[in-house]
Amino acid sequence: MADLLQIHEPGATPLPHDGEEAIAVGIDLGTTNCVVAISSEGKPEVLRDEDGEALVPSVVAYAPDGSAVVGGMAKMLILDRPEAVVSSIKRLMGRGLDDVKSLTGTLPYDVEPGETEGMVRLNVAGHRLTPVEISGDILAALKERAELHLGAKVDRAVVTVPAYFDDAARTATKDAARLAGLEVLRLVNEPTAAALAYGLDEGAEGIYAVYDLGGGTFDVSILKMQKGVFQVLATGGDAALGGDDFDHAIAEHFLAERAASQGAKVITSSEAKAALMTARLAKECLTDQPDGEWMISFDDIMTKHALDRETFEGLSRPLVEHTVRICHDVIADAGITPDDIQGVVLVGGSTRVPLVRQLVAAEFRHEPLADINPDEVVAVGAARQAEALTVGSDTLLLDVTPLSLGIETMGQMVEKIIPRNTPIPVAKRQEFTTFQDGQSAMSIHAVQGEREMVDQNRSLAQFALRGIPPMTAGAARIEVTFAVDADGLLTVSAREATTGVESQIEVKPSYGLSDEEMRDMLYDSMKHAKDDMERRLLAEARVEAERSLNAVVAALRVDGDLLTADERAAIDAALQTVTDAMAGTDRDIINGLAEDLEVATRPFAEKRMDRGIREALSGHSVEDFEDADEEPAVKAEESA
Amino acid sequence: MQADPTETLTPFTGHACPQECWSCKGPVALEDLFCPTCSTIQPLGQVDHFKRLDLEATFDLDVNDLDRRYFELQGKLHPDRFATKTSQERTLSMQQATSLNDAYETLKDSLKRADYLVHMMGQNVLPEGCQLISAPDLLEEAMELREALAMAETADDIDAIAARAAGDIDDCEIGLSKAFAGEDIEGACALTTRLKYLRKLTDEVRQQRAKMTAMS
Ligand SMILES: [Zn+2]
Numbered sequence: 001m002a003d004l005l006q007i008h009e010p011g012a013t014p015l016p017h018d019g020e021e022a023i024a025v026g027i028d029l030g031t032t033n034c035v036v037a038i039s040s041e042g043k044p045e046v047l048r049d050e051d052g053e054a055l056v057p058s059v060v061a062y063a064p065d066g067s068a069v070v071g072g073m074a075k076m077l078i079l080d081r082p083e084a085v086v087s088s089i090k091r092l093m094g095r096g097l098d099d100v101k102s103l104t105g106t107l108p109y110d111v112e113p114g115e116t117e118g119m120v121r122l123n124v125a126g127h128r129l130t131p132v133e134i135s136g137d138i139l140a141a142l143k144e145r146a147e148l149h150l151g152a153k154v155d156r157a158v159v160t161v162p163a164y165f166d167d168a169a170r171t172a173t174k175d176a177a178r179l180a181g182l183e184v185l186r187l188v189n190e191p192t193a194a195a196l197a198y199g200l201d202e203g204a205e206g207i208y209a210v211y212d213l214g215g216g217t218f219d220v221s222i223l224k225m226q227k228g229v230f231q232v233l234a235t236g237g238d239a240a241l242g243g244d245d246f247d248h249a250i251a252e253h254f255l256a257e258r259a260a261s262q263g264a265k266v267i268t269s270s271e272a273k274a275a276l277m278t279a280r281l282a283k284e285c286l287t288d289q290p291d292g293e294w295m296i297s298f299d300d301i302m303t304k305h306a307l308d309r310e311t312f313e314g315l316s317r318p319l320v321e322h323t324v325r326i327c328h329d330v331i332a333d334a335g336i337t338p339d340d341i342q343g344v345v346l347v348g349g350s351t352r353v354p355l356v357r358q359l360v361a362a363e364f365r366h367e368p369l370a371d372i373n374p375d376e377v378v379a380v381g382a383a384r385q386a387e388a389l390t391v392g393s394d395t396l397l398l399d400v401t402p403l404s405l406g407i408e409t410m411g412q413m414v415e416k417i418i419p420r421n422t423p424i425p426v427a428k429r430q431e432f433t434t435f436q437d438g439q440s441a442m443s444i445h446a447v448q449g450e451r452e453m454v455d456q457n458r459s460l461a462q463f464a465l466r467g468i469p470p471m472t473a474g475a476a477r478i479e480v481t482f483a484v485d486a487d488g489l490l491t492v493s494a495r496e497a498t499t500g501v502e503s504q505i506e507v508k509p510s511y512g513l514s515d516e517e518m519r520d521m522l523y524d525s526m527k528h529a530k531d532d533m534e535r536r537l538l539a540e541a542r543v544e545a546e547r548s549l550n551a552v553v554a555a556l557r558v559d560g561d562l563l564t565a566d567e568r569a570a571i572d573a574a575l576q577t578v579t580d581a582m583a584g585t586d587r588d589i590i591n592g593l594a595e596d597l598e599v600a601t602r603p604f605a606e607k608r609m610d611r612g613i614r615e616a617l618s619g620h621s622v623e624d625f626e627d628a629d630e631e632p633a634v635k636a637e638e639s640a
Numbered sequence: 641m642q643a644d645p646t647e648t649l650t651p652f653t654g655h656a657c658p659q660e661c662w663s664c665k666g667p668v669a670l671e672d673l674f675c676p677t678c679s680t681i682q683p684l685g686q687v688d689h690f691k692r693l694d695l696e697a698t699f700d701l702d703v704n705d706l707d708r709r710y711f712e713l714q715g716k717l718h719p720d721r722f723a724t725k726t727s728q729e730r731t732l733s734m735q736q737a738t739s740l741n742d743a744y745e746t747l748k749d750s751l752k753r754a755d756y757l758v759h760m761m762g763q764n765v766l767p768e769g770c771q772l773i774s775a776p777d778l779l780e781e782a783m784e785l786r787e788a789l790a791m792a793e794t795a796d797d798i799d800a801i802a803a804r805a806a807g808d809i810d811d812c813e814i815g816l817s818k819a820f821a822g823e824d825i826e827g828a829c830a831l832t833t834r835l836k837y838l839r840k841l842t843d844e845v846r847q848q849r850a851k852m853t854a855m856s
Contacts, residue, residue: 185723229711332846389723396715423741425719425734485734486719544726547680551664554678559666605665612658612667 024156024185024390025146026382028193029139029173031090031215031242032349034058035379036142038150039387044197044380047149054376056145058215059087060137062125070141078277082270083110084125088244089138091216092120092131093176094168101240101248103272104255110269119172132172136179143180155535157182158386160378162217163189164237164402166448167460167490174487183536185389187487190214191221192232192399193381194347198372199225200384200395206342207233209331211360211368212378213323213350216242220327222334222341228395234334234421235402236326241319243283243350249315250279254296254305262301271298286312287352313355320356324363333421344368349375399424405460405482405490408445410435412454417482420450427483431497434478438470442478444503446492465494465503534587541587545578545594552601555608562607574600662728673717673736681722681732689743689756699757699820701747710744751839754816754832761825778830782837789844795852802845809838 026044028035033055037046046054053072061074061084069077078085086109091100097120100107112121112128119130139159146154159182161173170187177184188196191210198204205226212219219237223230255275259265267275278294282305285292291308331338344360346368351357361367388395400421406414407430418428434442442465449457468476477497484490495502552575560568574597581590658667664678670685690697693709715721717740722733746752785801792798812835819827 186720227711229715231711329850385720389720392721394715396711396718397720398711398714398718423745425738426741427738483738486737540727543724547663547726547729551661551678551680554675555664555666558677601665605660608666609658609660616658616667616669 022152022154022156023150024158024386025143025154026193026379026384026386027139027142027157027159028190028376028379028382029090029135029142029159029161029176030058030348030378031088031217031244032058033215033375034138034142035376036146037376037379037383038146039380039383042387044201044383046376046379047145049145054379056138056142057087058090058138059085060089060124060134061085062127062129064125066127068137068141070138079274081125082273085273086122086124086129086134087273088216089131089134091240091244092122093135094166094170094172095131096120101245103248103251103275104267106267106269106272108269108272108276132176133179135173135176139177139180139182143182155181155183156185156386156390158186158188158193158382158389159184160190160193160382161187161488162212162214162237162239163191163219163221163235163399164217164239165488166239166403166458167488168458169239170488174489184487185386187489188382188385188397189219189221189232189235189399189402189488190217190378191219191235191347192223192230192397193379193385194345194372194377195221195223195225195381196230196384196395196397197377197381198345198369199223199230201380202371204343207334207336207340209327209341209344209364210347211323211327211344211351211364212237212347213356214242214348215350216240216244218242218323218326220323220330222330222336229398230395231398232400232421232423233336234330235400236330236333237402238322238326241322243348243353244276245319246283246312246316246350246353247276247279249319250282250307250312251275253307253311253315254279254282254294254303257305258296258303261303265299267298274298282307283312283353287354309354316353316355320353320359323356324359327360327363338363338365341366345372345377346370347374347377399486399488401426401484401488403448404450405484406447406449406457407432407480407482408443408447408454414447414449414452414454414457417480418484422484424484424488425486427481429479429481432478432480433474434468434471434476435473437473439473439476440468440470441466442468442476442494444480444492444494446482446490448490460490461492463492463494463503465496465501467501468496469499469501471498538585538587538590541590541594542582545582545590548594548597549575549578549582552597555601555604559604559608559611562611563604567604571601571604673713681717681729681736683732684735684739688760689746692739692743693747695747697757697760699750699754700817701753703748706744706747710740713740750813750816751832751835754820754828754835757820758825758828758832761823761828763825763829778834778837781834782841785841786844789841789848792848795849798845798849798852802842805838805841805845809835809842812838 023038023040026037026039035046035054035056037044039045048054056071057075059071059074059078061069061077061081074085078087097111100109110123112123121128121130143154157177159173159177161170173187174184191212194212195208195210207222207224210221210223217237217239218241219235221235222233224233255267275296278296282292282294286307286309291306293304293306296303296305341364344364344366346357346360351374357368385397387393400423401418402420404416404420405418406416409415415430417430418426432442443462444465445454445462446460447454447457448460451457465478478494479497480492480494482490482492493503552571556571563571578593578597581593658669661668661675661678661680661682663680664675666675666677668675668682671687672682674681688697693706693713695701695706695709714737717733717736719730719733719737722730746756785805789798789801792801812831816828816831816835819831
């Protein structure tokens, strides 16, 4: 323990608020690439490798012993050892298999058979892994990059997620960070992070649109930026649409050509990965070049495929037009017209595709702003927010719920409780009642989405409120509360109002990990899990003790005159012991002494309360009424 | 009476009797967001939406004022300001920010604001309707407009209906302003109900337009 603290800051006093806390990083955990950045004294910095490269490919290769290699090295193994390599794992975060696109009927993932419910598991180089674990390995590599760069331990981060990520995917992202030994200070929506970085660095004011087409997700957000406030007016998107889909379109095209010349054949998941890799190369080339030729080689047969930009645009146009339609709806949701928009910020590598720029410019009636690096801006925003959360800042991010949250009612209908684009945090309560006489339990099924029927939306969680006393149908009053926190995560609680029977759950998504699985994974994957936990508890003990100290010091400043010299000396001594304990690393001692301080100051608190009441009654300063326990002037008014 | 000043004297003095700060145990007034002694965030007080935003309870709200107050308060109360504080402070911040969002969302929108004011006067319009008024005229007007919308064949037809609805909404808001100023609760209820119908129509206009664009 002591060693760990010394890493943070050799020689200085380890009291909070003096810069002892290690820097918190900002992480853009992308479908195709990741970026990690830091911000210090308002200056963001993207962390690069020795070649100056900021992008870490979101590709993980697993060795037979289970150890993971992340990034460029792993990417190079895709063609040679496809069975040991996973890419685009973000597309599986919090999702079921139905959400994954196949290539000529083959998934580019080797899915463990027999998994029909809950979280998908992949077979990679003989290991059975969940998307959460694989993302955890990516995050661990990013954490390592930051630690190498800073020469200090990093254990807190702001991690970005697509605005349109649902509750299950957000929870999965947070779980992955935990596996990597990172405490998520906040999940920030990617377009919001981009707007923050853009707004602060370019001094933009007014209403802006952020069009974010990543590898596997699409978001568009409309924000109002003014004097350091970043207010999201509306957001929309498609959590299963991104640059990957351009790759899929090209790969399908190539494989169809190949089938025409070589005869149709069922491909393997490894072959699918190889075809997608070739397609991606083709897409990237066609951004700058009008045409080119690529090769696909498996089964000892090599086929050549020519592709020009016009054909590529024909393949990708329906996808881009789909994003433009979403933009249209979001502008309307924001209650504005395109003329109100000052500019469009493009985010995500896929916005380099010329057709995207062209159609976006037409929809928003503005040439998109190209003076930012679309790959790095999200991480920069995340780093800035990490600094704001730990060091403080005058900027304020006000975000919204991307999708409506509702509850299943009779006939598989959805009753919306929190509509989309509601500012978070938010809590809403709605009352329901029983359907049958004597009904003793009610099933509460939370869903997310815009459609009317339950099965058209994403099921988030289901639980039962039991112990409802026998009543006639319609007499019970079941209050259901939906609360969404600043990370966009939902908690549902229900109580019967006439009796107070209660039930509350944190939503554990149907595609999420159980607490038990999480515990096992933490145990397996983190050699330092116990150390990390200890350090966190110590940090919490210090924060709590510091609050107690501050409270007493503030009270002494205002009401110190109420104490005798002896009383004052006793409190000063108690303060000193707590201060001393905080410099140490024993959290039990810190907690114990902080409690002692509370006890020691209780008589002081009572005296202060007496004075406070007298002051309030008189509306005057207390000196005027030193002995006036009961102030008659007030009583006279009372009868009026 | 004097023995327990906390309950009886509060409304008459203008100085609510102090609560105890959960952190430093010193006195805090009911409306204090932060302890005057130790500056720690305090639990939610029971105040209406206008008071929460420190605004006069009126329909004629200046939206810029509302935004300014909202940003100012959220700048102090938002959970982002408490990320490294104790869990109790984080919880309180979450509750305060949630209530502030609720107040802001309600007052920002003219229909919700009208409904809230009607509610403060002891009536309800949303979601089920108001007992004070039975409004056959309103219903008829709404039916008529929806019928016109269903018959609309061209974008121009839809635009004409949208323009009429927008004009009617403006009229409604002017009327509501007068009704609330004159404490005409029946009038306020009727106009709030009319506004509700018109908003619904505006939504339907939007859907119809989207449908038409999709088909063309
Ligand atoms: Zn206090």
